[in-house]
Amino acid sequence: MSQCGSCNKIPKTKSFLGSAFLPLEEQGWPILDTFLRAHPHPLSGYTLSCLAAWNATYQYQWVFPERGTLLISCLSPAENKRYLLQPLGLFSKESQKQVLAEAGALKYPLRIVGVDPAFVQAFPDFAAHFSVSNERDNYNYLYQTEDLAKLAGRRFSKKRNLIAQARKEYSWTVETLSDTTIGECRTVVKGAQSERHDAASPHLEQETLAVGDAVRLFPHLSFDGILIRIEGKPAAFSIFEPQNADTMVVHFEHALRAFKGLYQVVNQETARAIQERGYAHINREEDLGDPGLRQSKESYYPMRLAEALVLTFSS
Template sequence: MKESSFKKITIEDQQAIEFYLHKYSTFCLSAFTFSSLVAWESIFHYQWAVMEDTLLIKFVPLEKKQEHFMQPLGEFPPNLQQQIIHHAQSLGYALTIFGISNAFLAKYSEFASHFVQAEHRDMDNYIYLAEDLALLPGKKYQAKRNLLHQFEKNHTWTSENISVENIPACLEVINTIYSQQELDSNSFLAFELRALTFILTHFPRFQEMGILIRINAKPAAFSIFEHLNSSTAVVHFEKAIRQYKGLYQLVNRETAKIILKKGYKYINREEDLGIEGLRKTKLSYHPLELCPAHALVFKR
């Protein structure tokens, strides 16, 4: 496997990479979208190559210093499988392949037998019924409905689709939110700000959708989401000014309403990264299931 075959993911690579993402990535993990890959490239150092009609993506996870792989997408013939195994044998560390689907494990069991399967609960994706998040039905969502009722009683608000014209308003929301926090340049919040700013700056280039919430005509919250597969939309970002109690619940509901109206049955709200508060919030919306993010660790 030639290292020279790999190159940094840039926005100009969209068409070539999306060909494989759309054709072969039919499962539920949010990382397999071009916008996510290119927005986080400067943090995870994503590189890509196509070998034997297979998309290979390697990157450097935050907690590690070595390069690892994401699940190959494409034909992935035996010859390429052997190349990856030989590459793993040549390394001074245990190569890990992240984002492995159940279908991959079943189809390439011989290849997988050279690895130990590992689970990464922090990276499991939360999958919800779009109808649940749009309508918040039943007793289990009573607390969410109460917060929404309180918000709507106290505030006049509007919702609009994100477009080139109101991207500056979204950036205004970001500046308000992040200016209230002390950001270490190597913190996850700083990385997230970099990725989010990239997405908004290049918004017209992607197949992204989004809504902007205004309170008394002032920008206050927004979300960014996109098509993941035929039945699922993925919400990449959701931001709200915290001084408005119930605003996060509002942007969540309004996003779900649009996704449901567009015909999607499910909503992927990504992972919790092991952050306790984030996990508590995601669980409070009663996910239908967690999409497992398997990993394969090479047997040295």
């Protein structure tokens, strides 16, 4: 049985894994948003806003193969193959059998990406048909909001010094992003791109596209954020949203490197804004295996990392 009758009004795509998946289009957002909020995932990619922002790259599709179970598929840009995100909800024995049977009929090994270790523990018989590997590059970094907002103690002395130096060189104002100011984030992105002297990686190009879609869709989704101005001009921003009842996830954060210490400033101002909203934890997503990004995220002393597994069909 379908999760809701209105799904029948949305044009279906070609069958995948024996089910007629739906494109991630706006008419289906309320159904998805309700279900995703009822089944929060520890990784950042399982919110409607995140899926919508990255949809141009990953071409997400979704289906309720049974009431209480959601399957989301994604396209791998590098391989041009369709995979699954972790199944959410009930995921009954019948649904498991269907996925396994259809996986065996694929011309390539099915991969299930962004998997929480708890899923493997909850469905051991299903997981036994897959090889399981850690995907360290996609671990999410979880922080205490208070740590990033106050930067107290010796371990954050370098961060405080950079912000102090910034305060001597320039002053800034912070405002909450709104439907009328969200477009100014594009100015920051373009400015940051002009500061780069090396060729942009495919991921950076994809992120630029995702930021553009997040800006465009901002009024229609649960995005929140801040904009930092220097001398009245946009210089940095962050876009975030609630991931669950006590965690805010920061999806995008950009700053002009011409202003020394501005990345440390926007990091702290973002944490302060999130603290004001009453969230105890911050998810600052993954490092994608980038050494500089990993060092930066580790330098803020995460409370823990949310693991990401990949399941690859074997039998």
